[in-house]
Amino acid sequence: MAQTGTFSWISERPHVSHPITPNQKPHSNYRPRKSHTKSRNGCNNCRKRRIKCDEAKPSCGQCSDRLLGAVQCEYLVLQKPLMRDQLPSKQQISTGRICSPSVRDQIISYLEKSEVPCSHFKDPIYKPGDASELLDHFTEVTTPWVGSQSFQHIIQQHGLSISLKAPYLMHAILAFSASHLHYLHPKEKKYGIAFTLHYSKSLSSYSSELRTSLNARNADAIIASSYLHTMLTFRNVQPDLNIDTDESGRLTWLRAMRGVSILWDTSDMNCHLQDSILLDMKHDPKFLNEGPCNHDKPNDVNPWALEISRALHRLFEGEQDSKMFKDSYEGPLRHLCQLIRLGTGQDTICTFMSFVGELPDSFVQLLDQKDPRALLILCYWSALLSQIYYWWVMDPATAVCSRLCAYLDGIHDERIRSLLHYPANQCGYMMDSALLNIVDAPLQMDCHNISL
Numbered sequence: 001m002a003q004t005g006t007f008s009w010i011s012e013r014p015h016v017s018h019p020i021t022p023n024q025k026p027h028s029n030y031r032p033r034k035s036h037t038k039s040r041n042g043c044n045n046c047r048k049r050r051i052k053c054d055e056a057k058p059s060c061g062q063c064s065d066r067l068l069g070a071v072q073c074e075y076l077v078l079q080k081p082l083m084r085d086q087l088p089s090k091q092q093i094s095t096g097r098i099c100s101p102s103v104r105d106q107i108i109s110y111l112e113k114s115e116v117p118c119s120h121f122k123d124p125i126y127k128p129g130d131a132s133e134l135l136d137h138f139t140e141v142t143t144p145w146v147g148s149q150s151f152q153h154i155i156q157q158h159g160l161s162i163s164l165k166a167p168y169l170m171h172a173i174l175a176f177s178a179s180h181l182h183y184l185h186p187k188e189k190k191y192g193i194a195f196t197l198h199y200s201k202s203l204s205s206y207s208s209e210l211r212t213s214l215n216a217r218n219a220d221a222i223i224a225s226s227y228l229h230t231m232l233t234f235r236n237v238q239p240d241l242n243i244d245t246d247e248s249g250r251l252t253w254l255r256a257m258r259g260v261s262i263l264w265d266t267s268d269m270n271c272h273l274q275d276s277i278l279l280d281m282k283h284d285p286k287f288l289n290e291g292p293c294n295h296d297k298p299n300d301v302n303p304w305a306l307e308i309s310r311a312l313h314r315l316f317e318g319e320q321d322s323k324m325f326k327d328s329y330e331g332p333l334r335h336l337c338q339l340i341r342l343g344t345g346q347d348t349i350c351t352f353m354s355f356v357g358e359l360p361d362s363f364v365q366l367l368d369q370k371d372p373r374a375l376l377i378l379c380y381w382s383a384l385l386s387q388i389y390y391w392w393v394m395d396p397a398t399a400v401c402s403r404l405c406a407y408l409d410g411i412h413d414e415r416i417r418s419l420l421h422y423p424a425n426q427c428g429y430m431m432d433s434a435l436l437n438i439v440d441a442p443l444q445m446d447c448h449n450i451s452l
Contacts, residue, residue, distance in 0.1 A: 043073050103160050104135055107170060117197060126193040131174060134194060135160070138177040145180060145391060147227060148350045154277055155224055166221030168209055171202035172228040179235060183391050199232060219272040223281070226260045230353065233257055237396035251367055254356060261357025302341060309337040311419055315373055328362040332377050344387040352385050372408060372416050379404035383423035401427035
């Protein structure tokens, strides 16, 4: 970013071979520079960056090229000055209906006092002044990019104000913004460094806060941080073919993503969220029917969804009445079949994320034990999820799907392998061409026209 400093003004004299002293007159062929009037009609982004705007509408060339459409190109609309009785009230400012300019300054001041990032390094890649770019990016992106539409509206409008008393949320916001910028500009090292720094600080202080207490004072900040951590956890899934487990063999990313559901189910947390601005988020996911799967109905709107639902249930023939099936498999299998019918529009993201949070503990234990049928259910979930157009979703979901396909393809259970064709197509995994009796599926399922 630009550094402020001392400027020295230089007089340029074209076609003059020698300096002009105060007593000299310029050569006769010297013509003064033609005066011009600066355009004040450039977009807001170009004005902030102090670069020339081509003033194209609806989106100028600079915004289209630089941010791939991630930030909306907006032009300043001149309004009449507000009269004294039209000024925002203190209540409006305190409730976040109008963003107070001081919030950003307070955050920058806090980071400077905390020396985040450290200013003592020689030629640092991520400099102290760069944090302001992360804050601006977080509040300016208007296209869907932070979970559901309702959460994005809440966190962009109120998140920075809440974070003034919750450093873990402040660092989570900065980490999320840095991660998105790193996704848009992978060659810019400062964004990757900024993400690592702020993410680690957020996790550390967040863990300390959870160990201290849950109360009305920190409930909003804890829930908001947990949502951001969930998305960043999934974004950080690495694209290799090894199932991401810890030393005990447990799926680390999946357990980390269950934090939001655990918090919502905590009685103390629910008590402190009665007047929370995030209370509606608990019911944000589309309703998943708790009744039995209706895969035997012949009038399903999607024949493939009906066929794959029946095929998945055939894996459990003769077990539907067993305690093992009812306690572990029945709920996840029913929810998966509903997700297959639901479609993969951006408005379904919370429902897909809630699938992980609603998994029974016994099913998670089966995943830890690498149970093939449990892994197949998770494989289908990741294959569907990879079709949702979110920057923090597509690549990680594809990576998870590829890992699970590779593992299940190698266990030589033909019942399982016969159902791998769809997820393998979605993630690009190459299966053995000798595989027979596959349940076929289109390369790209048209999920946007599917409804329950």
